[in-house]
Amino acid sequence: MAILKDQDKLYKTNEDICxxxxxxxxxFHGAIVPPIFQNSLFVKPTPNNGVVTDYVYTRxxxxxxxxxxxxxxxxxxxxxxxxxxxxxxxxxxxxxxxxRSDSHVVYVASGYGPTRNFLTKYCxxxxxxxxxxxxxxxxxxxxxxxxxxxxxxxxxxxSSGVFRMQDIGAIAKIAKARGIGTVIDNTYATPLYxxxxxxGIDIVVHTASKYMGGHSDIVAGALCANAxxxxxxxxxxxEWLGGIMDPHQSWLLTRGLRTFPLRVKQHAENAKIIAKFLxxxxxxxxxxxxxxxxxxxxxxxxxxxxxxNGLLSFIPKASAEETMNxxxxxxxxxxxxxxxxxxxxxxxxxxGLTEEEAKNQDCPANLVRIHCGLEDHQTLIEDLSQALDKMxxxx
Ligand SMILES: *Cc1c(COP(=O)(O)O)cnc(C)c1O
Numbered sequence: 001m002a003i004l005k006d007q008d009k010l011y012k013t014n015e016d017i018c019x020x021x022x023x024x025x026x027x028f029h030g031a032i033v034p035p036i037f038q039n040s041l042f043v044k045p046t047p048n049n050g051v052v053t054d055y056v057y058t059r060x061x062x063x064x065x066x067x068x069x070x071x072x073x074x075x076x077x078x079x080x081x082x083x084x085x086x087x088x089x090x091x092x093x094x095x096x097x098x099x100r101s102d103s104h105v106v107y108v109a110s111g112y113g114p115t116r117n118f119l120t121k122y123c124x125x126x127x128x129x130x131x132x133x134x135x136x137x138x139x140x141x142x143x144x145x146x147x148x149x150x151x152x153x154x155x156x157x158x159s160s161g162v163f164r165m166q167d168i169g170a171i172a173k174i175a176k177a178r179g180i181g182t183v184i185d186n187t188y189a190t191p192l193y194x195x196x197x198x199x200g201i202d203i204v205v206h207t208a209s210k211y212m213g214g215h216s217d218i219v220a221g222a223l224c225a226n227a228x229x230x231x232x233x234x235x236x237x238x239e240w241l242g243g244i245m246d247p248h249q250s251w252l253l254t255r256g257l258r259t260f261p262l263r264v265k266q267h268a269e270n271a272k273i274i275a276k277f278l279x280x281x282x283x284x285x286x287x288x289x290x291x292x293x294x295x296x297x298x299x300x301x302x303x304x305x306x307x308x309n310g311l312l313s314f315i316p317k318a319s320a321e322e323t324m325n326x327x328x329x330x331x332x333x334x335x336x337x338x339x340x341x342x343x344x345x346x347x348x349x350x351x352g353l354t355e356e357e358a359k360n361q362d363c364p365a366n367l368v369r370i371h372c373g374l375e376d377h378q379t380l381i382e383d384l385s386q387a388l389d390k391m392x393x394x395x
Pocket of ligand 1: 187
């Protein structure tokens with residue numbers, strides 16, 4: 001088949017988007033894998049040499065980076081996307097798009113730690129930004145938290161520890177009516193299973209270090225929004241703070257995206273089986289897993305999400321010390337931060353926190369989080385099972 005000029009119109013589903021959209025075979029000599037434009041600058045045409053290029057400098061835009069951006073925008077049903085050198089670079093750029101000195105920000109307490117620290121500590125002390133943390137499960141609480149100078153409501157739904165969800169459509173409505181910006185960290189749901197822009201949210205942020213990259217070999221981020229916001233962030237926060245994703249990282253991200261829908265499906269399949277195993281295990285007090293029938297916010301899950309991933313948390317019936325012993329006794333699940341890669345991981349999210357600190361982060365004591373990797377589910381169950389057998393119970 002010939003390479004069509006408007007080939008991208010053929011690609012409609014997330015699977016199609018990840019395998020082909022934006023690859024621009026016509027432009028890149030039919031190369032099935034697009035090249036890495038590993039150059040800092042693009043020479044400009046003189047009036048008579050006929051060279052046409054839209055690109056100037058790789059800190060502003062690069063063709064390799066744009067391939068990943070086209071795929072992410074299409075999955076997120078956004079007018080545009082921008083890639084960044086990390087999730088935090090995308091998150092801080094999205095926040096700075098809305099926040100000025102003396103602004104007030106409402107944010108969810110169970111959100112990603114460095115995001116909370118950027119808002120409260122960095123913006124708090126250097127820009128005199130004030131903040132109000134909310135649990136985010138009722139609209140009443142959100143409305144009460146809004147001040148006359150509130151410029152941003154920052155959401156993370158589901159969050160990545162206890163998987164709290166917010167009614168994103170209703171919150172977007174409340175914010176819009178008051179001229180307040182909204183940002184959501186959509187990393188957990190992924191663009192495959194939740195599209196917050198369709199519910200009125202202004203900016204969706206992702207860390208691509210997790211499932212999008214999927215191989216634990218890049219730190220990367222992206223944000224999605226309408227064309228106006230994209231243009232503004234591209235030429236303000238991204239161009240001036242300089243946090244664009246580099247071409248080689250972009251190429252690796254595109255490579256990861258090829259199998260993104262397939263991988264997440266397999267992670268979710270493993271997690272579903274392991275959630276059942278843990279739910280029925282006598283040494284487990286409680287599990288946190290949005291895919292389970294006992295998930296407290298099932299109504300919101302059904303309203304906004306269409307699928308699951310490989311991440312879940314639980315509280316073992318054990319002391320803090322014995323919980324750590326259990327974690328160290330796991331051999332396939334390795335002790336480490338992060339998630340979304342091929343490998344299974346386990347971590348105690350409250351280790352080193354006082355009870356008060358854990359409460360402020362909307363996180364119960366002794367919360368253990370696991371990421372179910374792509375290993376055989378039977379291997380994973382056997383690993384957890386042998387470590388739980390050794391664990392001394394404390395009711
Ligand atoms: C990991 C993570 C981030 C930060 O992303 P980096 O790419 O590590 O900067 C942000 N939000 C969530 C929910 C995360 O899990």
